[in-house]
Amino acid sequence: MLDIKNLHVHFTTHQGATVEVLKGISLTIEDGESVAVMGANGSGKTTFARCLNGLLLPTQGEVLVDGLSTQDSEQLQEIRRRFGMVFQNPENQIVSVTVEREIAFGLENLAVPHDEMHAIVDEMLRKFNLESYRDHPPHLLSGGEMQRLALAAIMAMRPRTLVFDEPTSLLDSATRSLVLELVGELQQEAAAKAPMTAIFITQIPEEALHFDRLIVLSEGAVLVDDTPATAFSRVDEMQQAGVPVPVEFAMKRHLEDTSGDKSVFDVSDFHEWLRRRAP
Amino acid sequence: MQILIENLSFAYESFGVKADPVLKNVNLTISEGEAVAIVGLSGSGKTTLMHHLTALLKPDAGHVMVNGQDLQSPQVKLSEIRRRIGIVFQFPETQLFADTVFDDVAFGPRNLDLPASAVEHRVNKALAHVGLEIEKFGGRSPFSLSDGEKRRTAIAGVLALEPECLALDEPTAGLDLDGVRAVSRLLTRYHSSGKTVIVVSHNLEWVCSVVDRVVVLEQGQIRFDGSVETLFAAAEFLPKVGLAMPRVLQLFAFLREDQTAARPTAPSADDIKQMLAFQHLDGAAGRRQNDRKSISLQPSLLQNRPVDEK
Numbered sequence: 001m002l003d004i005k006n007l008h009v010h011f012t013t014h015q016g017a018t019v020e021v022l023k024g025i026s027l028t029i030e031d032g033e034s035v036a037v038m039g040a041n042g043s044g045k046t047t048f049a050r051c052l053n054g055l056l057l058p059t060q061g062e063v064l065v066d067g068l069s070t071q072d073s074e075q076l077q078e079i080r081r082r083f084g085m086v087f088q089n090p091e092n093q094i095v096s097v098t099v100e101r102e103i104a105f106g107l108e109n110l111a112v113p114h115d116e117m118h119a120i121v122d123e124m125l126r127k128f129n130l131e132s133y134r135d136h137p138p139h140l141l142s143g144g145e146m147q148r149l150a151l152a153a154i155m156a157m158r159p160r161t162l163v164f165d166e167p168t169s170l171l172d173s174a175t176r177s178l179v180l181e182l183v184g185e186l187q188q189e190a191a192a193k194a195p196m197t198a199i200f201i202t203q204i205p206e207e208a209l210h211f212d213r214l215i216v217l218s219e220g221a222v223l224v225d226d227t228p229a230t231a232f233s234r235v236d237e238m239q240q241a242g243v244p245v246p247v248e249f250a251m252k253r254h255l256e257d258t259s260g261d262k263s264v265f266d267v268s269d270f271h272e273w274l275r276r277r278a279p
Numbered sequence: 280m281q282i283l284i285e286n287l288s289f290a291y292e293s294f295g296v297k298a299d300p301v302l303k304n305v306n307l308t309i310s311e312g313e314a315v316a317i318v319g320l321s322g323s324g325k326t327t328l329m330h331h332l333t334a335l336l337k338p339d340a341g342h343v344m345v346n347g348q349d350l351q352s353p354q355v356k357l358s359e360i361r362r363r364i365g366i367v368f369q370f371p372e373t374q375l376f377a378d379t380v381f382d383d384v385a386f387g388p389r390n391l392d393l394p395a396s397a398v399e400h401r402v403n404k405a406l407a408h409v410g411l412e413i414e415k416f417g418g419r420s421p422f423s424l425s426d427g428e429k430r431r432t433a434i435a436g437v438l439a440l441e442p443e444c445l446a447l448d449e450p451t452a453g454l455d456l457d458g459v460r461a462v463s464r465l466l467t468r469y470h471s472s473g474k475t476v477i478v479v480s481h482n483l484e485w486v487c488s489v490v491d492r493v494v495v496l497e498q499g500q501i502r503f504d505g506s507v508e509t510l511f512a513a514a515e516f517l518p519k520v521g522l523a524m525p526r527v528l529q530l531f532a533f534l535r536e537d538q539t540a541a542r543p544t545a546p547s548a549d550d551i552k553q554m555l556a557f558q559h560l561d562g563a564a565g566r567r568q569n570d571r572k573s574i575s576l577q578p579s580l581l582q583n584r585p586v587d588e589k
Contacts (some may be wrong), residue, residue: 166453
């Protein structure tokens with residue numbers, strides 16, 4: 001369980017000014033939850049994510065991971081072991097000389113037995129459609145392929161908590177859905193043994209709809225913490241915070257506005273319709 | 280400026296071995312003043328195609344001609360071509376380096392040996408294009424900016440070379456609503472000044488709100504090349520090339536089927552573009568200023584709405 005208590009983070013710029021990036025965030029994320037995080041650039045999403053596993057430490061307040069404080073340096077290694085992070089620019093986190101070895105890298109460090117490691121690498125190559133690139137040097141992959149590789153390498157380790165910081169910014173919508181399905185699959189597989197938590201930062205509102213809970217940050221504070229559908233129905237508030245909403249919420253709002261009728265259509269009917277038509 | 284791509288094929292090489300071709304016999308003409316999107320799955324060859332525009336990669340077969348000049352000809356001055364076609368790479372903000380926004384944007388023009396006054400003029404103009412006021416941003420460190428501002432600063436650095444053609448690779452990746460809106464505006468502004476704009480993007484819906492023509496790549500081959508209107512009308516082919524049907528089109532289809540809903544008539548391409556703009560550009564801006572008149576989507580949408588029985 002993640003317990004975030006009155007989390008403040010301040011940075012000092014090199015001109016000496018203090019910037020308050022997070023201004024008192026308090027929330028709890030239970031094991032096995034699937035949470036999307038949205039917010040404008042500069043709202044504190046990435047800072048928030050980096051506080052979760054102690055990459056950044058609170059200026060004030062605390063972050064407890066299963067009761068362990070990120071400020072306790074003795075526990076930091078144990079805390080980090082429980083997290084897998086995927087960042088926005090995949091080039092920043094790829095270390096190996098081939099695609100296959102990149103996926104194996106984390107598993108090797110976790111001392112996963114050889115046969116099992118091979119099986120997991122094969123599975124990830126297949127799931128992320130990277131089989132034909134097995135022996136490719138990662139730097140020759142396209143941006144989107146590299147993003148898939150970064151995801152595969154982290155998800156292969158099956159960490160207790162997955163934290164994604166806009167990991168799909170270079171992916172087309174079909175591949176994005178695939179990534180989200182895989183996250184769901186991993187969570188389900190894990191549920192029987194130890195529940196896996198997924199925290200997914202995104203700018204793409206349709207992605208947030210796949211999660212049970214949506215936290216919207218605005219200027220370093222929690223603006224909304226609700227189900228995605230409820231959050232997105234507050235169209236004006238979301239757009240004012242610089243957060244886009246899926247087109248159906250914008251359309252509903254617009255039609256209601258122009259017709260004065262509050263029942264033009266039900267967004268959940270559209271979602272049901274999409275599910276029925278999904279291949 | 281006219282760009283003519285003829286029978287272009289290309290494969291990357293790794294340790295002396297050619298991999299599978301990334302581009303296969305691509306033919307494409309882009310005329311002066313066009314705004315063209317190149318869309319496709321990751322790995323479909325979008326970025327590779329863009330890198331051929333300024334001979335950052337050399338074709339294995341075929342030609343890239345700019346204003347009738349073959350880029351492989353020894354007479355072509357590539358430095359000149361690269362000034363006239365400005366490429367904005369993926370995550371261009373990672374290339375910011377100077378102490379101030381002004382110096383970063385001025386780097387290109389200074390290298391053209393322009394006098395200081397001309398450099399300043401160009402920096403002013405470029406920053407105005409991307410919507411960053413020079414008084415407010417010029418003296419700031421690029422590293423103190425938000426992600427969207429960084430992206431715009433990097434784009435301004437390319438604009439300061441005053442290219443006739445601006446080619447951008449995934450310019451909205453990772454940007455928030457404000458950032459996307461700012462990029463949309465600068466593209467529209469640059470295009471309306473008569474310049475050619477080429478946008479590589481996986482985000483079909485966004486890109487349709489800023490260009491007139493869409494080229495769809497699949498596994499290195501062109502599967503579609505036509506207007507946004509034609510693309511919307513023929514959208515059923517998109518899933519066949521691995522692209523998702525734009526959500527806005529699905530929404531219109533749902534509304535047509537749903538008996539209880541508004542039942543709009545078939546939306547015109549203009550309705551769709553407006554809805555996308557509403558989502559991505561003018562809508563939010565309009566809302567913020569409380570000016571809803573900027574959206575005139577409505578009439579054709581609600582025409583067939585059943586009359587309420589009272």
